[in-house]
Amino acid sequence: MASATCQSAYCNQGWSEVLTHMSPYGFANFGIAFGLGLSVVGAAWGIWLTGSSLVGAAVKAPRIRSKNLIRRVWSGVDCWNSTAIYGVIMAIILANKVKKPEEAASSLSEDWDWAGYYYAGYGMFSSGLSVGLTNIASGVSVGIAGSSCAIGDAQDSSLFVKILIVEIFASALGIFGIIVGIIQSNSCTFPITALSG
Amino acid sequence: MATMATPAPKSTPGNMANFNILHGFAEALVRGMRSSFLADADYHHLTQCETLDDVRLNLSETDYGDALADMNTLIPTGLQKAAVEKLVTEFQYLRTQAIEPLSTFLDFITYEYMIENVMLLLKGTLSGRDINELIAQCHPLGMFKESTMRSIPTFESSPRGYQDLYQTVLVDTPVGPYFSLFLRETAGRSEVSNVLEEVEIEIIKSSLIKYWIEDFAQFVDSLGGETAIIMGDLLKVRADTNAINITLNSFGTPLNEPAMRASDRKRLYPALGHLYPAGTSMLADVSDEDELGRVLELFPQYSSIWNVHASGGSDGKSIDDAFYERDVQMLELAFEGQMHFGAFYAYVKLKEQEIRNLVWVSECILQQQKEEIHKFVPVFSFNAPWRAGAKKQGR
Numbered sequence: 001m002a003s004a005t006c007q008s009a010y011c012n013q014g015w016s017e018v019l020t021h022m023s024p025y026g027f028a029n030f031g032i033a034f035g036l037g038l039s040v041v042g043a044a045w046g047i048w049l050t051g052s053s054l055v056g057a058a059v060k061a062p063r064i065r066s067k068n069l070i071r072r073v074w075s076g077v078d079c080w081n082s083t084a085i086y087g088v089i090m091a092i093i094l095a096n097k098v099k100k101p102e103e104a105a106s107s108l109s110e111d112w113d114w115a116g117y118y119y120a121g122y123g124m125f126s127s128g129l130s131v132g133l134t135n136i137a138s139g140v141s142v143g144i145a146g147s148s149c150a151i152g153d154a155q156d157s158s159l160f161v162k163i164l165i166v167e168i169f170a171s172a173l174g175i176f177g178i179i180v181g182i183i184q185s186n187s188c189t190f191p192i193t194a195l196s197g
Numbered sequence: 198m199a200t201m202a203t204p205a206p207k208s209t210p211g212n213m214a215n216f217n218i219l220h221g222f223a224e225a226l227v228r229g230m231r232s233s234f235l236a237d238a239d240y241h242h243l244t245q246c247e248t249l250d251d252v253r254l255n256l257s258e259t260d261y262g263d264a265l266a267d268m269n270t271l272i273p274t275g276l277q278k279a280a281v282e283k284l285v286t287e288f289q290y291l292r293t294q295a296i297e298p299l300s301t302f303l304d305f306i307t308y309e310y311m312i313e314n315v316m317l318l319l320k321g322t323l324s325g326r327d328i329n330e331l332i333a334q335c336h337p338l339g340m341f342k343e344s345t346m347r348s349i350p351t352f353e354s355s356p357r358g359y360q361d362l363y364q365t366v367l368v369d370t371p372v373g374p375y376f377s378l379f380l381r382e383t384a385g386r387s388e389v390s391n392v393l394e395e396v397e398i399e400i401i402k403s404s405l406i407k408y409w410i411e412d413f414a415q416f417v418d419s420l421g422g423e424t425a426i427i428m429g430d431l432l433k434v435r436a437d438t439n440a441i442n443i444t445l446n447s448f449g450t451p452l453n454e455p456a457m458r459a460s461d462r463k464r465l466y467p468a469l470g471h472l473y474p475a476g477t478s479m480l481a482d483v484s485d486e487d488e489l490g491r492v493l494e495l496f497p498q499y500s501s502i503w504n505v506h507a508s509g510g511s512d513g514k515s516i517d518d519a520f521y522e523r524d525v526q527m528l529e530l531a532f533e534g535q536m537h538f539g540a541f542y543a544y545v546k547l548k549e550q551e552i553r554n555l556v557w558v559s560e561c562i563l564q565q566q567k568e569e570i571h572k573f574v575p576v577f578s579f580n581a582p583w584r585a586g587a588k589k590q591g592r
Contacts, residue, residue: 056225
């Protein structure tokens, strides 16, 4: 056992130590990265789920290729764009909250707002994850609904609006994420100066 | 069940979230093609036609327009040929777009036609028919190379001849494994079978189809997911239909003799389906239609179909019509779910039904049998007994 455990003072004692010793700035920026990255993963997933079905269904029903296709691609793209855009919005909001200290020093002073500092880091990390994970779910869900929508629309164009509403419900899942994400990040502000007095 | 002739798939079709990566396009293609089925209105117009020229005119408005464009006079056989060729073109288009494991699945569909073609060639040579004429009759979905097709009828129809046929020709074809299974099974038995050659051919065909269904079912099962559920059920029903038909067709043939029932007829029942194993072991002892009816009585899904036959076809329906109707209903269901392979099989089978309908309607018009003309099973019809549309119209 002794050989497996690192005895040096510079060694981490496992993941819990790594995570608790990570800089809140690091957490905040990872939050931004996950929020944006996972949202785009969700949007991309949705687009290929529907895209492949859409192109296939359009072969035998050229009708959906023209006006209808554009209409439905636009609405679809709108749904996925909204998924990706939620990620971008969240990333911008979060990125604006990451501020560096006014006085650049190698170490922070004793009366630094440590609670606010860590709170901001963890809060922004989790708000990024909230947005990212909900948007993956929303993107996949829009994709599956959209894939069926494309196939259904090729058979019966009167289904278009009806399935589109289902698709919009699926894309609304992403809104839940961004609402909670914004609330979570609201009170996360990085302190820039030491507490006065 | 026999060991699998086709190796298990290396990958599965995937689930809802990743099926479309590989098969989304091909699946959407076949679902798009669903719109090419003749609608209720088309059938209505067709049945109103007085001459075959009217039929051609009506069909030119449908998806068959291009296929019939350069046909001057429409005859039922010509219509059938053109329609089958159209189906084959569509199927081959799907096949070119398919990747594993869908491509193997699509190949499986063609194996059935290959078996039928081999049997057609063997049977045709028995009755001394011309090879060119026979090849023209073969189903284009199950074609081998020209040289293979031509060499099949040169073998004599004896156990020795089949052995040679397998070793020199069929071993290279996809249906070779089924043939070798058949040979292995017959080699294990002593040479008691002094059945007529005609019956022998039917036994070979039923055996090959049985191996094919079992192999296909195992393949589908290893694919898993929605495909295994939907396609598995279609194959189960298919196996049951075969078992019932083998029994029904054996009455009055040597296959129904007490000695052969257990030894030969029972072996032809596929080892899957709703009837297997309790039902098929009871079917093995059946000696006439009454006994068959009593066995099927125990299986609710088949007792209604049997009643159509037992009532002597009260509304002019045969047991085949009842099977067709049930098949269409089941195959349509394959189109209700998404992200599975069942729709490809269903498409081919439903198109075959549509071709049967077209041939029936045109034959009725040709022979001026207008009172018989409605005896077909329309595909995706709103008036089907299992659709809500039928209730609205009070049917």
